Amino acid sequence: MSEHKRNRLWLKHCLLFATLFIAPSLSSYANADAISEYVIKVKFIHNFIRFTQWPTESDELKICIYGKDPFGLEIDKLNGKITNQRKITITRTQLIEEVKSCDLVFLNIQPPKRHLFERALAELNEAAVLTVSDANKAADYGVMIELNITKDKIAFRVNHTAAKNSDLKISAKLLRLAREVI
Numbered sequence: 001m002s003e004h005k006r007n008r009l010w011l012k013h014c015l016l017f018a019t020l021f022i023a024p025s026l027s028s029y030a031n032a033d034a035i036s037e038y039v040i041k042v043k044f045i046h047n048f049i050r051f052t053q054w055p056t057e058s059d060e061l062k063i064c065i066y067g068k069d070p071f072g073l074e075i076d077k078l079n080g081k082i083t084n085q086r087k088i089t090i091t092r093t094q095l096i097e098e099v100k101s102c103d104l105v106f107l108n109i110q111p112p113k114r115h116l117f118e119r120a121l122a123e124l125n126e127a128a129v130l131t132v133s134d135a136n137k138a139a140d141y142g143v144m145i146e147l148n149i150t151k152d153k154i155a156f157r158v159n160h161t162a163a164k165n166s167d168l169k170i171s172a173k174l175l176r177l178a179r180e181v182i
Helices: 003-022 024-029 037-050 072-078 096-101 114-123 160-165 172-177
Strands: 060-067 086-093 104-108 130-133 145-150 153-158
Touching: 037 060, 037 072, 037 104, 037 130, 037 145, 037 153, 060 072, 060 096, 060 114, 072 086, 086 096, 096 114, 104 114, 153 172
Parallel strands: 060 086, 060 104, 104 130, 130 145
Antiparallel strands: 145 153
């Protein structure tokens, strides 16, 4: 397949993802002058949950923000929502020991505290915790989903190997929409 066809196919997948999953949930923001990057990232995180299966059954789905919280009150809008028959709870933590009790961890550790980022990943090694970050090249370090901005658009990379090693099943639909799967 030519590079041009691959690029067109990738663009179609991104548009499909935005049309089916992101745009409907953003309709309440249609009159806003500008939508915050983190408002959109919360929508992405919510959809990552919808298209991920954890190996154990539970009534609760715990989202943890590890490090500085970039979302503010926006992520709290997910608190109490039911997704895949699980009630979402939001927790903010600075304690590495707490991240193992989460179902999804957003890792927001920036230099000069990069060692904490690496310690958190080591703590979560093979745990059934979906790791998400918007740090540069986070998927290369073992984060399962890396959110990034490319050409003023939010895209994501998936480290499918890390997810499989943790017994998480990421839907093929979501994998097809990723900018890159490693």
